[in-house]
Amino acid sequence: MAKYNIYMSNVKNGLGEIIRQQRVTIPLTLQELANLAGVSPSHLGRIERGERFPSARILRKIAKPMGFEEDELFTLAGYLSPQSNAVSESRASYSGGRLDPYVSKVLAQEPIEVQQAVIGILSMLKSIAKGMAKEGP
């Protein structure tokens, strides 16, 4: 019987499973990911099978090798801030590289293809707008 089963019991260990699934489909070995992330492979292994709860620091470290920019995993950040800061900055509109949480929530409801179609449309609109700007308003 495992030692730290307090949390393993009914929690179904979502995060660990997801990380492992992601790592395997990349694909990477524990050691490779460990090197890329600067974390020990044994610790990663234990995280994946739910025997450890990684700190935010560790999550940060593994985010990039898993396919994301520095703390994009903590777009959380954006996620954590429904109405507050991002919009109320001095330069009123720059997103600071974060995704508005409401936008995110709505989009997440849609099928993947729709999500991707949306940004396809966006890029078309932008290119059109660019063309218009060249001609003048």
Place this chain on the structure above:
Amino acid sequence: MAKYNIYMSNVKNGLGEIIRQQRVTIPLTLQELANLAGVSPSHLGRIERGERFPSARILRKIAKPMGFEEDELFTLAGYLSPQSNAVSESRASYSGGRLDPYVSKVLAQEPIEVQQAVIGILSMLKSIAKGMAKEGP
């Protein structure tokens, strides 16, 4: 001088600042959030000023009182899985309530208003599509 400044030095403590900002704009006191989340206020305080790195377990706990469903904060999950499982499920296209990370990345580059305009357009398109479906293909 603070004691645990190893990480405070050049990291600019993104996560802590964001959490505090979010908490204050809700608004909640440390104690209130602590009660709601089932975490000690002192620990929360230290997290906010970057003296501690919260574990994933703690992040989960504070996510809901900050305004999100159970582990929505760990839409991370969705975030962590660029091409793998979400799409390759049997029901080919349902997003599972997660946001495609590429989509997220692209959108996050845009100003907040653009992000919101995008979902505005999406909802228009959907309502149009709905109307068309009623008439027949």
Place this chain on the structure above:
DNA sequence: ATTGTATTTAGCCAAATGGCAAAAGTCAAT
């Protein structure tokens, strides 16, 4: 089957987390 190599898991323990209780600020009302 056996050897060799790559990958994962377990043992150990220094270092960090996270809770509790007490101290230090804050601030309004008297």
Place this chain on the structure above:
DNA sequence: ATTGACTTTTGCCATTTGGCTAAATACAAT
């Protein structure tokens, strides 16, 4: 100014994390 109620920070320390090393386990190739 002082009291009082409320919020944040600090000191302390049991528990947990996370790295290092060694032991299992998996898996080819011979």
